[in-house]
Structure formats: structure tokens, C-alpha cells
Amino acid sequence: MENFEILLEQIAELASKGEISALRKLLCELNVVDTAQLIEGLEPKNRLRAFRVLPKDTSAEVFAYLEPDTQAELVRSITDTELENLLDEMFLDDTVDFLEEVPASVVTRVLAHSDPKTRKLINRFLNYPEDCAGSLMTIEMVHLRTSLTAAEAIEKIRKTGLDKETVYTCYCVDREHHLLGSIPLLSLLLCEQDTLVGDIMEDDAQLISVGTHDDREYVADIVKKYDLLSVPVVDNENRLVGIITVDDIVDVIEEETTEDFEKMALLAPSDDEYLKTGVFKLARNRILWLLILMISGTFTGKIIEGYETLLAGFVALTASMPMLMGTGGNAGSQVSTLIIRGLAVGEIEIKDYFKIVLKELRVASICGAVLAIANILRMYLFCEGTIEVFLVVSLAMFCAIIVAKLIGCSLPIFAKIIKLDPALMAGPMIATLVDIVTLVIYFGLAKVFLI
């Protein structure tokens, strides 16, 4: 962290003084991710200078790691030739990622400076729905014919000159580009060099692929399950159109998790970083569910109005309301979180529902009993009222916990059954429902035992 600040200062100084070669030397020694982060830290003028000194291939890599705002700014500032060189060096999936985030004017300029073939490809990619395999894939990959020998295959890989993880698994296709099998680069390297690719490729049941329109969450599940470095993407007719690499999957997992967190807190999901989102947009993302749950508060209000005289007679009943509903809400939120997460990672399925209900009934009985006893002690020590009132509160708490655990484990699974996202059925939603049921039970018990 300290190193970062020192480096940033050095770079800023070299850039403003225009010491090109020293600047290039310093930046080229760094990892491209760090270079990108440092360039983000500079002022716009120095940013452009620092970016311009980078060698062609490095600048394309660094560009892919910049924030969309910075990317747009740079594209607006560089010359036509520089832009063409940059686009030439960039991986297609990085170009598409960046085009998805920047203003239309930048997209137009980029498309205008791409060669016709790339432009056609970019347009096709931009047309895939945002959450599907097609929008995640890259077309930079190696496809081999099964009739090649291992030595010929390695020569072909050498010639494509592709970099990094995109070639560690190669894919075999026939004349019409149908996917036939996969073969790790390592197998090509380790086998007898005159072996035919077709003889050592993994095919049939071992070959795993996804469709262009498969959901990215499904793709992530596949990559996780089979510990893959890349997965081939095929079209409707099983023709190989691209691959998705594990580093993009790691990003997908993170984004999907963030979406779950947001839904669980009843926020409208948003791709934007918190600090960069405007106040009005933040407010809009939050207000809908707050309104809905607030209006549903009418039910609890009506229930309480109905017991006005009962409440007036026993102040401890009113005084215990927040504690009682809070405990119910917390108990429900605990179990709903476990179920939502279990459904998300595949540990729990719909068919487990009855097993879960039985389990939760037993867990709730234990938790409920311990809390009810603790509550009697607590009220005896700290609260005004008779032992009958304390008993009613404790009994209501026991019931509230049972109800909360049942609602908490049921709603996420019901949501899943009716194809809603289970994450919506988390803490706040559960608490609102538990509040209503708890109050009905509470006053019911009070009426029976206290009047």
C-alpha cells in the first residue's frame, strides 16, 4: 500500500516531466494489473502520457484492466492510429466487455476503427443477452482437426501465438466446426509426438460444453463442479463458437454473490459500484421494498388496535412487543439465510423440504425453550408485571420462534418452486410476515391467560 503511493508519485513526476524512457522502463517492470491501477491514480493528462509510453501489446492488456470511465476517456484522447493498434492487440472479449460499459459515442468511434470482420463479431457479441454464456466467451482459442499429429498440433499452437490460459485446453472440431472433443495442451506435450489428436482427445461423456444462451450462473456451476480452466461454448447445432476461461468465471461468481446479497437486503440489484452510484439511483434502488413493507405494517397496526383495552391493562405486554418481534425476525432470518445459501451452492434441493421442516421444528424447539426460560429470568429481574404476564410473553416467544423457523425455511423453497429468486425471501421479508403471525399468537395467548 505504501509502495503504491511512492510508485504513484514517481510515475506522476516522470510523466509531468515528460521523461518517456524512464517512465516506460518503470511501468514495464510491473504486473499489468498494477500498471492499470497506477494509471487510474494519475491525473487525466499524466494518465494519457503514461498510457502512451507502454509497448503495444502491454497497452492492450493494461487497457483491459482499466475502469470504464478511464477507458472511455483514453479512447476519446488517442489518435486514430493508436486506437486501431490498440483494438488490433486486444482480445475480443475484453473489447466487448469495455464496449458494454462506455457511452454510445465511444462505441461508435471504436466500431468505426475496427476492421469489417471484427466489427461484425463485436456486433454479434453485443447482441447476446448480458447474463448468458455468449456475452462471456472469447473467440481467441485453438481448434484442432482430429487428423493432426501431436507435433503438428503444437506447431499450430505456436503459430497462432495466442497467450495465456486460452490455449491450455484445445478443442477438436470437424470440417463444419462441430465440437468433437477437448485435449489439454499438456497431453499434446507428453504423448508420443506422432500420436493423432483424434486418438487422445477426451470425447463423449467426458466432454463438457455449454450453449451460447445458457445462463452465466449455470456456466459458473459447471466450471466449479468439474474444476475446469476453460469451457467450450457451442451454438444450437453443436458448432464451437468460443470458450469461457476460469478467470471470467471467478468474476461471475463474485457478481452473482453480490446480487444475492442485494436481493436479501431487498435492494434492487445493480452492477454499479457503491461509491460511483448517484444519490437518486441509490434511493430508487431502495425505496420500492421499503414502501411495500411499510404499507404491510398496516396489518400489525390493525391487530394492535383490536387489543387496545388488553394492552392498556398490562404495560409489560406493550413493552415486550419490540423484543418479541425482533427475536422472531432474527430466528427467521437465520434459517432463511442457511436455506438460501444452501439452494445457491446446490447443497439443498426442493425435494429436501420435508426433511428440512422436521429438522427446523426440532431446532426451533430447542432454541425456543432456551430463550423462553432466559426470558422469564430476564423479565423477573428487570421488568414490571406479574408472573402470569411473563409466562404469556415467554410462551409467545416460544411460538414465535417455531413460526419464524417454519416460515424462514419454507418461503425460500416456495420461491424456488414458483421460479422466483429464493434470495428475496431473506431477513426483512421473513421478519414482516413473522411480525404479523407473532402478534396474533401473542394477543391470543394474552386473552386466554390474562383476562
Added chain:
Amino acid sequence: MENFEILLEQIAELASKGEISALRKLLCELNVVDTAQLIEGLEPKNRLRAFRVLPKDTSAEVFAYLEPDTQAELVRSITDTELENLLDEMFLDDTVDFLEEVPASVVTRVLAHSDPKTRKLINRFLNYPEDCAGSLMTIEMVHLRTSLTAAEAIEKIRKTGLDKETVYTCYCVDREHHLLGSIPLLSLLLCEQDTLVGDIMEDDAQLISVGTHDDREYVADIVKKYDLLSVPVVDNENRLVGIITVDDIVDVIEEETTEDFEKMALLAPSDDEYLKTGVFKLARNRILWLLILMISGTFTGKIIEGYETLLAGFVALTASMPMLMGTGGNAGSQVSTLIIRGLAVGEIEIKDYFKIVLKELRVASICGAVLAIANILRMYLFCEGTIEVFLVVSLAMFCAIIVAKLIGCSLPIFAKIIKLDPALMAGPMIATLVDIVTLVIYFGLAKVFLI
């Protein structure tokens, strides 16, 4: 899914009939992950049979994907020779993973059948704290001397015969095993074959490594940030002791996320799958925080007791309490979730605190104003009481939302400052605090305007 059931039946039938060769053929055509899943689905007797027909190397891979219970059961059932063969074929990190999960008797048997050198290594691995890089790493890797040529290096890789992702990045060391640099397999393949490894390796600022005792969350962050396929692990003296591959990092990310979800719902974090955890353990994981928050309900109780006469005079005040506290809790939980997640993925840092507070004040004002107006309408339509009471409730709601947003954005950051996990400061915790402050404001306003 349907395919799975059909396959499972076929395999069960072949296994019970003892049709060894047909069974082997069928199982060998599948991906090892699927084979493991199918073996899990069999009865114990058939499970052993199916496992035994697998070729030696496949059986080691399949074994690594089995559940700990099944692994323990198989180790207890196979012969000494079979066990020795299995251990011989398995990657050390898989062996360690499995030993960490099974009963002591199984560990003893496994250690007794390992050769002395492996036993020593296993013991060293089992001694690393569970959440650190040392316990995640594998020692199966390729280390190269800088004086080798590319051709010699490739020959060495061929000879080690290691499989899969563990060799896609090779590491260069000196005579004392100090880490000098890294080199992708692909670079070895693409360069002139008489180039020296030392001349093309990535070193200095570009070389990324982690220490044996670094937290696994930190390791995951590094791998994510730099899009690595593997990261080298070094000891205190920068000697290379192992590598961590991206597939294990994907699992770490998933486990760490689950831990965050659990903490946010105030559950004691647990590695066990929900369906396999006993009722008492589930209850124990939940009860502590339920008790603490329940007891803290004494504060809200005391506040309400103090306003007994006020509440008796205006039923709408009592009737609005659950709605008011629920809205406050929901508003707080929304922002605390955003901040906790932002801190976890590195989008938000402690130094952003004042920016966040200013932002939240503005968001809260908008949300508060909209909800307060909606509430007056709601109460006018559905509730008993005078317009003065409605105004007090709405004003209190406006204040509650401001307070909730402030508490919700502050507590996770304060937790981070005092080195607590920010995830603890989520919905339930925030709601309990917001409840107390909201009630004080509510009754304060009521006293001023209604009496």
C-alpha cells in the same frame, strides 16, 4: 438429472451382478466428477465394488471428489495394498484435504500405510492452521533452474509426468530453493528452444507469491486481482514450498462467502453442510446471538414502560410501533449490506467513510421524505387517530430512516477499524440498535407535539 438416475440404476445393476468389465467400461467413459457423484449414490456394498473396478489413476482422482464419509468408509473397507496404491496415486493436497475431514482412526490407518517421506509431509501439512495458504497448497509442481534451456525444461516437465493445471506455470528456483521467477509453460513452448529459462522468466515486480501463513482470503484476493492460474507459496526465507491452483481458490471464495452470509444472519460460522449437521449443533450455532439480542430487548422494554400513560392516550402510537421499527430495521439493513459487501470485494475502504456518510444522509432524506408522505396517506386511509398523531408517526419515521442509514453505514466500517468482521454488523444487529434509538425519538416527538 434424468440421465443421472438411469446411469445410477445401470451401475447398481452391473455392480450387484458383479459384471466387472462392463462396469469398468461404463465408469471410465465418464468424467471423474460424475463418477464420484454416481458412486456416492450407490449402496455401500456396490460402492466398494464400483470403486474397486476403477483403474489406479482414475480411482485416486475419483476418491478426491468423494464426500468425507464415503472416503472414510472406503478406506476402512479396502485392503492394505489397495490403500497403498491409492495413496501413491493421490495428490498430496487431496490427501491432506481428506485427512482433515475424517475420524482419527482413518487418519492413523492412512499414515501407517504412507511411506516415511510422505508421512512427514502430511504431518507438516496437517499442522498448518486451517485458514492459511499452507493448508491449501500442493507440493506437486515443477521447479526449474534458471540455467536450463527451454528444450531441457520441457523435457523435465515431460519426465515429472504431472497432470493438469499444476504445471501450466513453472517456477524457477536457485540451489537453496529460493523463488527467483515464474514462467508459463506456453512461453517455454513458444520461444526459441535454446533460450535460457533465466532469460525469459518473469521476475522482480511481476512475480507474485504468498507466504505459508497468509490468510486464504488474502490468497484468493491475489489470484482474483491478477487473474492467476496458480500462485507460488514461499516460507519465511522466500523458499518455494508449494503452489495453490485456481480451482482451490474458487472453493475458498465460495466458503468465505458462505461464512459472510452466516455472520450477517448472526449464525456461528460452520463448515458443515446444512442437511448433514445435527439438530443440537444447528441450535448451538444460532442460540448465542438470539439470546444477546433478546436480552438487549430490555432497553426497548424500559423505554416503553416509561411512556405508559402517553401510549394509553393514543392507540395509534402503539399500533405504529412495529411498522416504524420494521421500516428502520429494513432501511439500516439495506445500507449495511452494501457497505459490508463493498468492504469484502475491496470497492470501499475505511478512508471513504465521510464520503459515505454524506451520501447516505442525502439518500436517507429522499427515502425518508417519500416514505413519510406515503405513511400519512396510509394512516389517513386505514388507521384510527388524529392528523397530529399521523404527523408524529411520519416525522418519527423520517428520523428513523436517517438514523438507520447512519448506523447502517457506520457500524461495518467501525468494525473494520477495530479489526472485527464487518459482516457481524448486518441486518439483525443494526435493527436492534435502530429500534432503541427510534423509540427514544418517537416518544420524544410524541411528548412535544401531543401533550
